[in-house]
Amino acid sequence: AQSVSQHNHHVILSEAASLELGCNYSYGGTVNLFWYVQYPGQHLQLLLKYFSGDPLVKGIKGFEAEFIKSKFSFNLRKPSVQWSDTAEYFCAVNDPWGGSQGNLIFGKGTKLSVKP
Amino acid sequence: KAGVTQTPRYLIKTRGQQVTLSCSPISGHRSVSWYQQTPGQGLQFLFEYFSETQRNKGNFPGRFSGRQFSNSRSEMNVSTLELGDSALYLCASSLGSGLKNEQFFGPGTRLTVL
Numbered sequence: 001a002q003s004v005s006q007h008n009h010h011v012i013l014s015e016a017a018s019l020e021l022g023c024n025y026s027y028g029g030t031v032n033l034f035w036y037v038q039y040p041g042q043h044l045q046l047l048l049k050y051f052s053g054d055p056l057v058k059g060i061k062g063f064e065a066e067f068i069k070s071k072f073s074f075n076l077r078k079p080s081v082q083w084s085d086t087a088e089y090f091c092a093v094n095d096p097w098g099g100s101q102g103n104l105i106f107g108k109g110t111k112l113s114v115k116p
Numbered sequence: 117k118a119g120v121t122q123t124p125r126y127l128i129k130t131r132g133q134q135v136t137l138s139c140s141p142i143s144g145h146r147s148v149s150w151y152q153q154t155p156g157q158g159l160q161f162l163f164e165y166f167s168e169t170q171r172n173k174g175n176f177p178g179r180f181s182g183r184q185f186s187n188s189r190s191e192m193n194v195s196t197l198e199l200g201d202s203a204l205y206l207c208a209s210s211l212g213s214g215l216k217n218e219q220f221f222g223p224g225t226r227l228t229v230l
Contacts, residue, residue, distance in 0.1 A: 043224075044221040045220075046218055046220075090158075090159065092159075103164070103172050104219065106151075107158065
């Protein structure tokens with residue numbers, strides 16, 4: 001069955017540091033990939049998504065992610081983090097056997113703490 | 117445009133009871149999905165409804181059920197509650213049920229089972 005791994009449980013960075021959060025999925029077929037963010041006390045919201053085309057995807061708030069099919073990876077990056085980026089980040093993939101986006105498979109999440 | 121709303125926001129029940137959670141999708145959205153979020157298991161897909169029909173179901177016991185009404189509002193029900201059902205239950209809505217429809221999440225209902 002499809003699964004998603006996020007390698008870091010908790011990342012602590014200082015402001016202006018660069019960020020890269022790892023995400024790997026297990027199924028090697030056609031997948032749709034997502035990064036969601038949950039700011040403290042707020043709803044899950046979509047940061048960016050990849051369906052097809054350019055493997056470098058740009059999202060909101062300066063985030064980007066690169067899809068590397070050969071590595072089954074979809075890592076999230078930001079060149080310079082801000083204190084306001086403190087949040088929990090979730091990688092997700094659609095379940096291709098489900099035939100519906102309802103079958104999002106989520107990673108366990110990575111908590112990012114940015115020190116001012 | 118109002119977002120996804122979930123009621124109640126917090127709920128405390130005891131083992132063996134049943135509970136019903138409600139979700140109102142964004143106006144015009146016809147698909148509603150439910151997820152369970154726990155510290156140990158993370159976010160897990162429960163089921164998806166589109167046009168009052170269950171389209172997909174995750175790997176949860178039959179105690180978990182749901183339905184969708186003609187106005188796209190959805191309810192999920194958990195019968196014979198167990199301690200392990202304590203979780204944040206999230207609802208997400210999207211315009212359609214295809215692979216490329218973005219899901220918008222609600223704030224969740226925090227269920228505590230004592």
